[in-house]
Amino acid sequence: MIKKCFLPLALLFSAFSSSASHAGQTSQFNIHIPTLEGAIQVDGEFNEPQWQQAATTNLQFETRPGENIAAPVQTEVKVYATESSLFLAFSAQDPNPEHIRANLSDRDSVWGDDLVGIKLDTFNDARLAYQFFVNAYGVQMDSIENELTGSESDAWDGIWYSAAKRTDTGYQVEIELPLRLLNFAPKSEQKWGVEFIRFYPRNEEHRISSHQIDRDNNCQLCQLGVATGLANIQQGNDLQITPSFVVNRNSRRPHKENSDWDSENNIEPSLDVRWGITPSTLLSATINPDFSQVEADAGQLDINSTFALFYPEKRAFFLDNKDYFDTQLNLLHTRNIVAPDYGLKLTSKVGDHTFATLITDDTNTNFLVPGNLSSDIASIDNKSQNFAGRYRLDLGKPLSIGALVTAKKSDDYHNYVTSLDAKYQPTEHDTFAAQYVLSDTEYPSDLYKAFCSNDDCLPQNNCDLDNCGINERVLRTNKQGAFGDDMYLLKYQHETRSWDVFAQYLSVGEDFRADLGFVENVDFTKFVAGGGYTWYPQSGFFNQVELRGDWDISHNQAGEKLEQEAEAKMEFQGQWQSYTAFGLVNRDRVGRRHNGASLAIDGNTQMFSETMGWFYSNIKPSRTLFLELDINYGDDIDFANDQLGTKVMFNPGINWKVTDSIALDLSHVYRTMDVDDGRLFTANLSDLRLSWYIDIHNFIRISSVYTDIERDPSLYRYSTPNEHYQQLGNEILYGYKLNPQSVFYLGYSDGIKADDAIDSLMKTEETYFMKVSYAWLL
Template identity: 65%
Template sequence: MVVINFFRVVFIAGVLSGVVSQDSFAGSNQQFHLDIPTINQEIEIDGDFNESVWQQAAQVRLKYETSPGENIAAPVNTYAKVFASKTSLYFAFIAHDPSPENIRVNLRDRDKSWGDDMVGIKLDTFNNARLAYQFFINAYGVQSDSIENELTGQESDAWDGIWYSKGKLTEQGYQVEIQLPLRLFNFDDSHPLQTWGIELIRFYPRNETHRLSTHQIDRNVSCQLCQLGTASGLAGATQGKDLQITPSFVADQSNQRDIAPTGPWQDDTNIEAGVDLRWGITPTTLLNATINPDFSQVEADAGQLDINNTFALFFPEKRAFFLDNKDYFDTQLDLLHTRNIGSPDYGLKLTSKTDDHTFAMLAANDIQSQFLVPGNLSSDIAVINEQSHNVATRYRFDPSKQFSIGGLVTLKQANDYHNYLASVDVKYQPTKQDTFTAQYAHSQTEYPDNFFNQFCGRDDCSYDLDDCEIGDCAINERVLRTKKDGEFDDKMFNIAYQHERRSWYVSTNYESIGSDFRADLGFIDKVDLTKFVFGGGYIWYPENNFFSRIELGGDWDITHSQNNERLEQETEMFIEFEGGLQSYIATGIIQRERVGRRHNSSIIHIDDNTTMFEETLGWLYTNFTPIGSVKLELDMYLGDDIDFANNRPASVNMFNPGVEWKITESLVLDLSHRYQTLDVDNGRLFTANLSDIRLNWQLTLNSFIRLSSVYTRIERNPDLYQYQNPDKLYQDLGNELLYGYKLNPQSVFYVGYSDAFVANDDIDSLTQHEKTYFMKLSYAWLL
């Protein structure tokens, strides 16, 4: 009842704020204004500005440095020209440099050129401070694009649009020419003239990365999209047909074999065709459909160590069908994580925005049912080998620039299994410094009979669960969380407040997740808890100093089970520095108390069934660029930890150095290595190493060769394990060699080879057990 009343009060306040101040907090003429002329002439995007139409374009100068300098005069001159046709926006940037030989530019794959000299465009096509398209281009014309979502405070570069750019170095610096087809955007074409939020940007990386802009940015305002300028024009703008059909053809041959003992290779050849449809029904409504899609991962996920970890690992979404207009589904909580739809035969997505209303719908099947089984001390992935149907629907109402209210419904269903979820969320910004967010969700779930058996390691674990001491039986938290009769339901809610000013901030958050709450289409890996967090910090901006920004902050949090049993209490202090050599340094100390494993794993209770451990942990993260071609990175922590396998105190050391070396303008080596040890009273329990090597040779703007290799080595001392008898040595190695040609993000040709090796106590050395040859061809027809 308290939650319902809170939502009612915030909703009324939000509507009233819209009546009082309908136009506050969005892009405004006072920030910056640009009148874009419409000239019905198309041009060739070649990096030169020799067409006469550029003489009629609007021109603007990027006069301000917004970071690290605070709205000071830009150190270099940058000019932009803009005009529109009925179907495209055109931009030309002229970036002067007093020392052109210091320009940082490389041939890279899309979205990989960060750190280079580049110019960019930010556009909010509804000028409502909710979403903005971002386009950045380096001096060779390499593209990076992303979506900035003010509702969640996140930026995602996973979105890839089809647009055109060329860049070239000049004696005075560099210049870039850009065409943005209007089919890229959602916008309301019912207006005779458009008014969009806009910012033009240049990144000028030298000792520090200078951010230059068309207008000033107020650090005393927490909202970023609220500070855009405006662009008016685009008379008679239209998307045209906005129909894209992308057929694809995929072929692969997989070879696998058993290796303990070594058996013969088993071959499997697969040839499939599919098609994707992207149709802009109107400028504000987009339909995506896919039949027999190829959802293979062309780029391997980054290596992760899954050791002394009781919760499931998170992997980001990379597949184009799910990423297009993904932001329309986003809420403050991760209730839709589409990697839970592993291998669909078909998919359909409809997204639309009209005035203050935003709607999104997604439907897809999956050849199996995969989802997360959460807990308060552990979580794991579950699989039901039956086809599932998956649906998500999102609606959001924005009655004012300060207030949003929305709802999300998800469904995941198979034979004898279902998970239904309904959620409502609000965001309210009564001032430029204050932000309230709240979200409530309710779920209803049913598991198949004997579903829990897949977590106990036996064919049947329905025997008597009494006196099941740690390590003595196969019962664990996942068994207890899934041993359900019939339907069960529960709720979760989250309330947060944040106050941000130029030099200080405070925030607080309260979250409650019921023990039977499930979000099987999302990524909620913890349930049966309540958590309260309070934190804040202070920020300095030194002048004429190596460090241009210093932040000192911290927070305190406490977590209980739904039965009010304490799970964790933590205090953290940290300090951050940003400055010369494009450096970022952050370090802190954590003091906490938290519980380990359950002593009797057949009982869900915490009190008198766990041990509370005290920990002090120090951490450090830094990255910097000592020279233009080398970026160094280090992530490390050391101190107290818990040996979860044996439920006892331990000490941990983790070092994760990395280097990005731009060997030439087109050849880049990315190397990282993670070294982690865990020591207990009687010695070293394990030593784990993970090496991730990626070599990318960008042959042209459109083609590349990439080699990646991920190697894991874990050495354990079995004598120190009380309840298990693990291998003394485990190793695995995965390799991939790929050639790719990208005409655009959807018109691609890939051919490659991947393999996998493994070794353990039964296999003396790394032995190949899997190899795959694959090819993909797709072409986007723009109609």
């Protein structure tokens, strides 16, 4: 069926595949990079003789907010290569050097600072690009821009070198990018897509570039210039060996009076190996990997929510060349792999062909149980084997066709997923995307019991809201034998300088599962269409104004309506590096099921009509202060009681650079729900983080996340929740980070709770931990 669907599509696309060129062009910008003998000392000084022979260019254009106007400040770039590294020197002139915005901070956390850097598409095919930036203190930022998905991720961290120096006329930055970092085709002469960039934040954030950027072209990577030369470069002995050693003492006790502590000491050595077999082929392996997460996730308020929370991946082994696995749909979310004993990953790009494979085990088997009104996490106490394989073929520069296979298997359980996808850009304004996915799954016969709320949980019995032990997760997991289904996505987008339109249709079968991904809706179809218009004022407070809107409708696979929504919004960008947006949403959507033993919607749910307004704004009025505010007010379904309530959500945040090395981050969420008979709940979540960067490598961070929820149990019809619940998590962490993989951490964290049974905060968990790792580059 997949072949029949996609073969005509591929033939049609390939017929037009030569109609446009979607990679860097010498007519856009061209620089010839010489290959010279001898490395330099990366110290922020440009006194080595190689800089006299380096290629030189100037950043002449402001591309935002000005549209390809003359740059407001001068920036000179020098660049040359050795056989094993690419070297860059930036001289960033400033008429008022005292206004330079720079802070000592964690890696990838200096957006809003003065920055200089480079964007590199090493295959010059407008698919992926590396980005490297450095601020005036030498703090690094790196990311990968993925044209296939339209996303940009700073989760990847490479090992490279930089130094910065403030001068009387601005600042200067020296960078070494070891070629072991980059994937590229082995050739005697290279032709890479390139852009040199400077961010110059003052009253507005000015983006300054080596060349012009056409806003009437929706492909960003297609507009890179070209770097030629780089003769005879190679990765050398691209071998990285990183042993790690983690020691922790974890103590827990039940949340009961006079309960005893249960303590456990753990010592976990591990080893990671990263081998660049060729410049375009990377093999990564790990044994007993250290997947400990040193820093806590940002706090999330989980109340009146029926779907599982999403947490991003942060672990180095999974992040390296992660983009090679990406498709339009999230079919590989590696946080589903919790604690593997080993891992093996191979990624390669040969000509127009891209390959990626991942194999790991896992000491537990965790996966998402999806639905159309709720989702949850399931866990099987058995080891599992996990596999992902990806292939992509670039048929001419406008077209990509790919396949992805994932597998997750344990005793009496498996989930196999097969996917085909295509993305076609026939013009610089139009993009088509399609994806078709099949799954085959088997659950343990008693898995559904983990989601039962009482002992009489029998899926064949009817039950009402007030005595129901059955829920959607029970019905979605009560499966005997193997079952399967499909999912498909069709998407079209048309973008010009000033306006855009889009349409998308998604269908997910009732028995579809993607247990290595994050697909939380099944038995679900959704059509959405919308667009917007953008103005670029040449004067006044705002430099960009957008009017946008969309309409969508969702059904289950039986054609019963789940939701219909219309939204309109305005967005403004302007002075003080400000962004403001507000909008109005009107939607009809169903509440919870009345009979938990049936997945039916019609006659089994109530349709509620909601109208809600929202407002969001952030602003940076000075170099030391960043403020943001998120407000929601309007109708919201009270899912616990299947009624309509009034929601208030107030979420302010502040980032205060107390000094160039001390930063305070504070955010607070205040949320209430009012129903006809009174205040159902009041919830507060505060997230406080205080960081002191002693220098570019050493830091101390203190963080606290506090949750306080008050409910009126008399207003709950079908359950009796705690009237008062509190939770407090604290962490103090010292870190020394030579580079992303060579680190020393020493810390303490705890967890404290209170509820109706114990109304004062009681510590239930504490951990002391130390981590040491070092990356040997051979």
